[in-house]
Amino acid sequence: MKTKIAVANGDGIGPEIMQAVLKIFEANDVQLEYEFVEMGKSYFDAGHSTGMTAKAKETIETLGLLFKGPMETPKGKGVKSINVTARKVWNTYANQRDFRTLNGVDTVFSKAGIPINLTIIRENIEDTYGGIEHLLTYDVAVGRRIITRPGSEQVIRYAFEMARRKGLKKLTCGHKANIMKLTDGLFLETFQKVAPEYPDIEASDIIVDDLCMKLVTRPQTFEAIVLTNLQGDIVSDLCAGLVGGLGFAPSANIGDNISIFEAVHGTAPDIAGKGIANPTALLLSGISMLRFLGFSKNAADIENALLYTLEQGVHTGDFGDRSIPASNTTEFTEAI
Amino acid sequence: MKTKIAVANGDGIGPEIMQAVLKIFEANDVQLEYEFVEMGKSYFDAGHSTGMTAKAKETIETLGLLFKGPMETPKGKGVKSINVTARKVWNTYANQRDFRTLNGVDTVFSKAGIPINLTIIRENIEDTYGGIEHLLTYDVAVGRRIITRPGSEQVIRYAFEMARRKGLKKLTCGHKANIMKLTDGLFLETFQKVAPEYPDIEASDIIVDDLCMKLVTRPQTFEAIVLTNLQGDIVSDLCAGLVGGLGFAPSANIGDNISIFEAVHGTAPDIAGKGIANPTALLLSGISMLRFLGFSKNAADIENALLYTLEQGVHTGDFGDRSIPASNTTEFTEAI
Ligand SMILES: CC(C)[C@H](C(=O)O)[C@@H](O)C(=O)O
Ligand SMILES: CC(C)[C@H](C(=O)O)[C@@H](O)C(=O)O
Numbered sequence: 001m002k003t004k005i006a007v008a009n010g011d012g013i014g015p016e017i018m019q020a021v022l023k024i025f026e027a028n029d030v031q032l033e034y035e036f037v038e039m040g041k042s043y044f045d046a047g048h049s050t051g052m053t054a055k056a057k058e059t060i061e062t063l064g065l066l067f068k069g070p071m072e073t074p075k076g077k078g079v080k081s082i083n084v085t086a087r088k089v090w091n092t093y094a095n096q097r098d099f100r101t102l103n104g105v106d107t108v109f110s111k112a113g114i115p116i117n118l119t120i121i122r123e124n125i126e127d128t129y130g131g132i133e134h135l136l137t138y139d140v141a142v143g144r145r146i147i148t149r150p151g152s153e154q155v156i157r158y159a160f161e162m163a164r165r166k167g168l169k170k171l172t173c174g175h176k177a178n179i180m181k182l183t184d185g186l187f188l189e190t191f192q193k194v195a196p197e198y199p200d201i202e203a204s205d206i207i208v209d210d211l212c213m214k215l216v217t218r219p220q221t222f223e224a225i226v227l228t229n230l231q232g233d234i235v236s237d238l239c240a241g242l243v244g245g246l247g248f249a250p251s252a253n254i255g256d257n258i259s260i261f262e263a264v265h266g267t268a269p270d271i272a273g274k275g276i277a278n279p280t281a282l283l284l285s286g287i288s289m290l291r292f293l294g295f296s297k298n299a300a301d302i303e304n305a306l307l308y309t310l311e312q313g314v315h316t317g318d319f320g321d322r323s324i325p326a327s328n329t330t331e332f333t334e335a336i
Numbered sequence: 337m338k339t340k341i342a343v344a345n346g347d348g349i350g351p352e353i354m355q356a357v358l359k360i361f362e363a364n365d366v367q368l369e370y371e372f373v374e375m376g377k378s379y380f381d382a383g384h385s386t387g388m389t390a391k392a393k394e395t396i397e398t399l400g401l402l403f404k405g406p407m408e409t410p411k412g413k414g415v416k417s418i419n420v421t422a423r424k425v426w427n428t429y430a431n432q433r434d435f436r437t438l439n440g441v442d443t444v445f446s447k448a449g450i451p452i453n454l455t456i457i458r459e460n461i462e463d464t465y466g467g468i469e470h471l472l473t474y475d476v477a478v479g480r481r482i483i484t485r486p487g488s489e490q491v492i493r494y495a496f497e498m499a500r501r502k503g504l505k506k507l508t509c510g511h512k513a514n515i516m517k518l519t520d521g522l523f524l525e526t527f528q529k530v531a532p533e534y535p536d537i538e539a540s541d542i543i544v545d546d547l548c549m550k551l552v553t554r555p556q557t558f559e560a561i562v563l564t565n566l567q568g569d570i571v572s573d574l575c576a577g578l579v580g581g582l583g584f585a586p587s588a589n590i591g592d593n594i595s596i597f598e599a600v601h602g603t604a605p606d607i608a609g610k611g612i613a614n615p616t617a618l619l620l621s622g623i624s625m626l627r628f629l630g631f632s633k634n635a636a637d638i639e640n641a642l643l644y645t646l647e648q649g650v651h652t653g654d655f656g657d658r659s660i661p662a663s664n665t666t667e668f669t670e671a672i
Contacts, residue, residue, distance in 0.1 A: 215577070
């Protein structure tokens with residue numbers, strides 16, 4: 001029997017990169033069945049305030065797993081980001097992004113011979129992402145930042161478990177508890193309380209500004225970092241930059257009942273439909289999803305194929321060795 | 337007649353690097369007179385809740401300019417960072433940090449041939465730095481983030497004026513207005529309202545996570561960036577990393593009545609008193625201070641001397657070409 005998951009193509013280049021990834025899955029005989037759901041920009045436009053149909057919501061909740069392409073949220077003060085809404089309504093409290101040097105993807109760090117291999121775990125629901133803000137007067141805007149003990153504990157436990165599962169030696173907590181003594185203080189305190197339960201993992205903490213300085217000077221000194229939501233958002237993108245950009249960064253939103261694997265880069269409307277988009281980030285997210293579902297063999301095979309293809313210098317137009325002609329999405333996909 | 341300024345040595349390596357910088361000033365015949373003020377860790381310990389004596393406060397307020405070494409704030413939930421207090425009580429609303437590649441200071445970016453030359457202007461008083469937090473319950477911590485229109489406007493105007501004074505072509509506003517729609521929205525809106533008054537400066541804005549990704553991939557595309565307080569804190573340290581760390585980053589806190597020029601790196605208690613500390617960051621802050629005071633000739637001369645010394649490979653133990661023996665603080669100072 002095949003495992004059934006929900007799939008949302010996404011906007012812009014979404015459909016073509018999703019097609020590319022599912023084709024690679026098929027070629028590798030992945031035993032998955034897909035139920036495509038209606039979610040994305042056009043559903044906002046059609047009047048669905050959350051950017052998805054009731055049917056989509058139901059399907060995702062039944063299946064418990066969503067694989068999604070990049071999505072665009074229409075601009076407007078009242079409209080909430082669909083990505084953020086999805087994380088919140090389904091309580092996917094941990095966001096995991098794995099960043100590693102890919103041979104064939106040149107970066108300032110790969111050229112300097114500095115290998116990157118680090119995982120960012122970001123709390124995915126609390127913090128200023130609650131969106132609780134008001135204008136006190138015309139001139140004064142007030143926002144609320146909320147950090148809870150259970151919310152902190154569940155993501156911190158997830159981070160320690162993940163570190164153990166991956167056989168990592170170190171987990172670092174990034175925070176700004178020297179200034180936000182109660183909110184980030186609570187997060188840090190929770191980290192320090194949980195840490196002794198994982199004596200096999202060396203736990204340490206670092207102030208987030210110092211962390212960012214060290215990430216651009218000695219990123220190889222970190223293995224995994226857990227942070228509150230907004231700081232985690234910023235640090236994740238910094239780390240994506242270290243390995244070549246969001247086009248090479250997978251993202252998994254993990255909850256107890258529902259998990260979402262997604263491409264977090266933009267929808268690139270300018271190149272949509274041209275068949276030249278780079279499916280790597282979505283494929284990396286797909287590989288994480290296969291591992292999560294227990295399809296370890298498929299995951300390893302496809303990962304090896306991807307790494308081998310990149311190493312051979314095969315690349316789409318957005319990266320890689322300019323002396324080797326760029327492939328389009330189909331050629332890149334076939335190569336893998 | 338000499339101009340009189342207040343000087344606070346700071347803690348740890350503070351006194352020795354301050355001495356080094358003042359010696360360089362003296363050698364260059366800088367027409368400044370110093371009034372040393374009592375401020376820093378030992379004054380907290382002696383019972384001054386703000387870390388400075390009443391006399392120090394009075395002197396700084398009379399002279400309007402403070403040149404300060406690094407300071408340590410004793411740990412404890414009730415104690416506020418002395419650096420933050422100083423910025424707040426004297427309303428130094430703009431924090432300016434200039435980052436540029438220094439020949440002789442090797443970094444991942446200098447090795448890749450990517451020159452860095454950018455200025456971060458950070459709002460210096462508002463945001464979560466107000467420290468307004470409470471525990472709603474044992475499990476829930478709430479912090480308040482406040483952004484005001486006048487507060488935003490004064491730092492944004494400062495940034496545009498600075499860009500014009502320096503002959504820059506571009507100013508970028510970093511923000512997270514896609515999530516913090518009212519608070520960061522107010523900051524961004526203010527930026528967009530002020531921008532047309534400076535048609536000679538190309539104004540643009542960018543979401544802070546994307547900014548951090550671009551800063552580690554293509555930092556040379558930015559000239560100056562203005563941000564709210566905490567995001568500015570994080571981005572400043574990231575940029576310090578790009579040029580070799582906080583040991584090479586000057587910092588100026590500018591207000592209408594009082595300005596503070598400081599070294600923002602740590603107090604390095606482990607090497608304090610050994611005469612091996614690197615005075616570069618404090619010297620760079622001192623050079624900015626000389627320019628601010630109108631001593632442009634002194635500033636240029638000392639800056640050239642510093643750049644030449646670094647280019648020659650002279651270095652303290654914390655950086656530089658390992659094949660050239662490290663100098664101690666005195667030798668490094670003499671060389672300049
Ligand atoms: C699109 C945006 C709302 C989102 C976030 O801030 O979380 C993005 O930056 C991300 O990292 O997934
Ligand atoms: C020491 C700390 C309170 C301070 C800050 O957060 O502003 C520091 O990081 C800085 O950048 O000057």
